Amino acid sequence: MAKQARGIQTRRQILEAAGSVFDECGYEPATIAEILSRAGVTRGALYFHFASKEDLARGVLAEAVTAEGVLPQETKLQEWVDVGMVLAHRLPKEPLLSASIRLSSDRKARALFGTSWADWSEFLSAQLTEAKDRGELLPHVDPDRIARLFVGAWTGVEITSTALRETGELEAEIAALYDCFLPSIAVPGVLRTLDTSPDRGARMWQAHRAQGDQPETDDSGPLPARA
Structure with missing residues (x-):
């Protein structure tokens, strides 16, 4: 069990290091040497968990x-909102998360290993489908279509906010995005x-x-992306 725990921790260290390098440099300029340096592991340890830089990028995605960070709420639609708001809070602090957007936005890179957008769209569509089954959405709403549109809009807001270096503004911008979307999909009572x-x-x-009785970390390092 101790050996398995060490393996999980090592894999995590490598992923966080890779996320940091991809986030700062992009995919093509990123090097295995720099990832190794930041992870503090041997080349053998890295290749035990990941066969290549491409495999590392898939792991980050x-x-x-x-x-x-999304807790059960009275409505499924509130949980749908919370997914995007929690991500907006975490992303500027966690290179592993922000790297996924950089990798997905790189046309050459995504030709090699795809993007996280399809998974996000599927995940959010499932939430919206459940919300519709509960009567929280207007009858005309197509969960798949809204999920795809929202993923595109959320990503665009993040990229624009980062490009304009509006530090601390992402959460406010994403909140405004929800305020634009929700009146067109939510029934008035839920809205x-x-x-x-x-x-x-x-x-x-x-x-x-x-x-989880886990103290919040400061902004100097990434938080885990999964429990």
């Missing part, structure tokens, strides 16, 4: 689709109950960490 405050993600993440 796989870690991106997570609902960690009135939804919390899209810019600090929603921070509050949910803090509650999640407290629930």
Whole structure:
């Protein structure tokens, strides 16, 4: 068991290091040597877990689709909101998450290993489908279509915010994005109950960490992307 735990920890170290390098450099300029240096592991350890730089990129993308920090709510639509708000809170602090957007946005790179967008669209569509089954969405809403549109819009807002170097503004911008989307998909009774405050993600993440009795880390290092 101890050996297995060490293996899991080593894999995590490698992924976080790779995420940091991909986030800063992009896919093509990133080197295995730099990833090894940041991870503090041997070349043999890295290749035990990942066969290539391409395999590392796929590992980073796989870690991106997570609902960690989203707690059960009275409505499924609020949980759908919380996914995007918690991600907006976490992403600037966690290179492993922000790297997934950089990799997905790189046309040459995504030709090699795809993107995280399809998984995100599928995940959010499933949430919206459940919300519709519960009567929380307007009858005309197509969960698949809304999920794809929202993933594109969320990604665009993040890229624009980063390009303009509007530090600390991502949560406010994503909150505004929900405020644009929700009136066109939510039934009025549910719409009135939804919390899209810019600090929603921070509050949910803090509650999640407290629930697990895990203190919030500072901004100097990444937090785990999965429980």
